[in-house]
Amino acid sequence: MKLSETTLDLIETLRGSGKSFCVATIVRTKDATSAKPGAKAVVTEDGELHGFLGGGCVTGAVKKQALKALETQEPVLIRIKPKDEVVAPVDTDGTTLHKSSCPSGGTVEVFLEPMKATRRLIILGSSPIARTLVTLAGAIGYRTIAGAPGDESGEMQAADVCFDDFSEAAAEAGPGDALILSTQGRRDREALRAALGSDAGYIGMVASRRKFQVLAEEISTDPEHTQRLDDVHAPAGLDIKAVEPEEIALSIMGQIVELRRAGQLDDQTAAGDETRKAAGP
Template sequence: MRDVIRRLVAALEGCRESAFCQVVETRGSTPQKAGAAMLVLPDGGQVGTLGGGCVENEVKLKALRRLREPGASVHSFVLDHDDAWADGLVCGGRMTVVVEAFRGDAPLSYFRALAEAIDGGHGFTEAVVTTPESPSLGRRTLFDAEGSVLAGDATLQASPAPLTQRPRARVERGVAWLPSLPRVRLVIVGAGHVGQAVAALATEVDFDVWVLDDRDRFAAADRFPAAGRLLVGPIGETLASIEADLHTFILIVTRGHGHDQEALGVAAPKPAGYVGMIGSRRKIRLIFEALRGRGVSDEALARVSAPVGLDIGSRTVPEIAVSIVAELIARRNLGARTKQP
């Protein structure tokens, strides 16, 4: 989404034609969900995807035709089993897509605000009019995480659901509500091989990655080029200085038992949305017992995911990273599922 909006803003700034295609509603099994977007360019190029296959190709054709006549249109697609099988998909659902062609800078301020909201990572909701016969079809309103209007149609007589309730995309009275939850900050404690591999994958799936280590040669930009912050200092003291909330995940993958225990003693009581620690079940049990002896509550330790990662039979560092990031995605998207040693 970030790349799509950046390219759209650049096209609008250069007064170049483009067609913005966005999924506004889905039912059943579909290759993409509401909010997914694709930008179609006059030469047939595209940025982003609606999932590929027959639907994406059909939307692209409609977008290219729409470029000749700026404005918006809405299209529904039923992915029957024949289409799904032909495209290698197991879908059978329904997708509704709004296609809007732009030329000039008329919506530039709106999409600049949307780009800033995406980059800010604090969460937002888009409201898009989807009623086919309405002259307002495609009209957009952008709300911040608290429900205040940031850009677009300020006359919309409705407001979004609070992001604290983790709302899902929905269509009500001809308006699609497309929430984007605040970006999760992932604090990786330990800049070794596993931390490095996790950071690379987590960045790709839109975590805001911070890396903490007591060795500056490890917590370095050449090893973590996409990290939002690199923190060097005593592990416990530095971790204690980081404020945490439900949108903060803490992953402990240090180089040794003692550092893991120190980090977990600080992290477990924090109000983070997720705390996970790597290690064998025996090591984790010993660390938990030691921390209980130091006054860390059972309630705090019960929230810790350990051993971290989904059980996929991981053996190599890349496989371990995949298992960990998969668990992080599941926690972000599906909520808490407590694991105990």
């Protein structure tokens, strides 16, 4: 497989991973350079560069500027020139300049495009509300990951990824992701244990407060799963007096969007406190 194909495969993998990254593409070169126009690489959040854009004179500048682009979430064009040709931080045409000490003396222009982490929703269960969440979340740009053992209808297969196991689906969740339990009487305890073992920034359960309290009391005897019990929001969703499955799914997505827009979903504690306030006593 060509290096460029490997880089494209990595981009697709990262798009579904819930992590931000930056795509670097060489758009123009002048004089001798080891990498040519069209070459692509990926810079991940940890500052690692995957792909080939040339020697250290180029990759150092690319990694540094790519991390800045990830912070600002704004694309940028940079120009890397021999150090004796750089007399200012910005070129005459407004392009940011970086010095190169490479003996080849070539100039490289690189376009950096930050790719924000894909919003993801993990759904455990195959109830009517779970099925509606797959459709609704997908319609507003979320990548949906389902855990639906025993899904007789097969409708949960409409999710972007569908596991026949609660734990496998829950293990996909990261701090910036939301996880919803909508088992509604079918293997509730198993799903709740899987959710409590996840890293999801938001955990919501479609259940009455009374039902959740009963489940929580049973699970509280297991020290492995008690740490995050206070982070579970039951019932999940904003209080919009929802009754129908579609309305309940809408209230859940409304709450998740509210938290994300407030910048709270990455902080499990803050998200938990604010969500409980929004949901009421």
